[in-house]
Amino acid sequence: MKAAIRALTLAIVLGTVTATAQDKGTVDPKPLPPLANPNDPATPAKELFGRATSAAPLSARAVGSYAKGCVAGATALAVDGENWQVMRLSRNRNWGHPNLISFLERLAKRVPEINGWPGLLVGDISQPRGGPMLTGHASHQVGLDADVWLTPMPDRRLSRQEREEMSATNLVREDWRDVDPSVYTKAHLALIRAVSREPEVARIFVNAAIKRALCRDAGSERDWLSKVRPMFGHNYHFHIRLSCPTGEEACADQDPVPAGDGCGADLDKWFTPEMLKPKPAKPRPPMTMAQLPEECRRVLVAK
Numbered sequence: 001m002k003a004a005i006r007a008l009t010l011a012i013v014l015g016t017v018t019a020t021a022q023d024k025g026t027v028d029p030k031p032l033p034p035l036a037n038p039n040d041p042a043t044p045a046k047e048l049f050g051r052a053t054s055a056a057p058l059s060a061r062a063v064g065s066y067a068k069g070c071v072a073g074a075t076a077l078a079v080d081g082e083n084w085q086v087m088r089l090s091r092n093r094n095w096g097h098p099n100l101i102s103f104l105e106r107l108a109k110r111v112p113e114i115n116g117w118p119g120l121l122v123g124d125i126s127q128p129r130g131g132p133m134l135t136g137h138a139s140h141q142v143g144l145d146a147d148v149w150l151t152p153m154p155d156r157r158l159s160r161q162e163r164e165e166m167s168a169t170n171l172v173r174e175d176w177r178d179v180d181p182s183v184y185t186k187a188h189l190a191l192i193r194a195v196s197r198e199p200e201v202a203r204i205f206v207n208a209a210i211k212r213a214l215c216r217d218a219g220s221e222r223d224w225l226s227k228v229r230p231m232f233g234h235n236y237h238f239h240i241r242l243s244c245p246t247g248e249e250a251c252a253d254q255d256p257v258p259a260g261d262g263c264g265a266d267l268d269k270w271f272t273p274e275m276l277k278p279k280p281a282k283p284r285p286p287m288t289m290a291q292l293p294e295e296c297r298r299v300l301v302a303k
Helices: 002-022 045-049 098-115 160-165 186-196 208-217 223-227 265-271 295-301
Strands: 061-065 068-072 084-086 120-122 145-149 201-206 228-230 237-242
Touching: 045 295, 061 295, 068 295, 084 098, 098 120, 098 145, 098 186, 098 237, 186 201, 186 208, 186 223, 186 237, 201 208, 201 223, 208 228, 208 265, 223 228
Parallel strands: 084 120, 201 228
Antiparallel strands: 061 068, 120 145, 145 237, 201 237
16 A cells, blocks of 8 residues: 555656646747846756756766756757657757657657557657756656657648647546547557567556556557556656666666556556545645756756
8 A cells, every 4th residue: 555655646746747748838939038046056957957948068868867867968859750740849848868869760660560650749758958847747857758649640740830739639538447438549559569568668657547448458468568657647648768778877767667567456556536536745845956966067057
């Protein structure tokens, strides 16, 4: 039960913020106003990293942990690819560690053969220098996390307005206990299974109802299910997390996934009343630079 409480606490922290993932953007984004005293130690780190508009010109490396770190030498995923389109361009969150950007490009090219979709709609990755975000995610800080919409890329280029305003597909039923059979398809299963089987993938986060459907439909080959973890939110998109790149000692990996397919009692706990309708968590004070790895200061100010 302690594990369930820990999961609930983390889910509240992550789930309440990822609910903003479908918020509309703007076709005419305005730059943030300068900070009166950016060197004040009390300044939230998100205010500093949220104002960085380009990558740190340093060798590529992920620094810290997924929810407490930054990324140097990030690369931007092109807004348009043959098999992908980036959404919510006004957020400027299509940056990531080069390993992740290469992974997404390779994955997108394979999508037509994986499940028949023309390609992927890609949501938030990271800010140009990673770090905490002004809105949204608690993670996505080291350039190794990416959100992929649970909506197939259309066979045309979306307009800028569509990219800012259209919503992804909600796969989950209104009672949050299972998927909506009118929108969930085996194409979703095929895509998530293919991503999970990639060796560099550490975790995939989906809503618990989606995990339940994947468990039901997986068949006899179930080894890939262990990487697919239930999480609040994640009913419009699935979250890909790569492991730390080899040799990058400043990057903190997660513990290995637990043994088994994760389709038993641990999953059932997500459908208890306290998990389906969690009490709001008390907001945490915003993270400051002192709470991030020291190297993130260098990443932030590099020119």
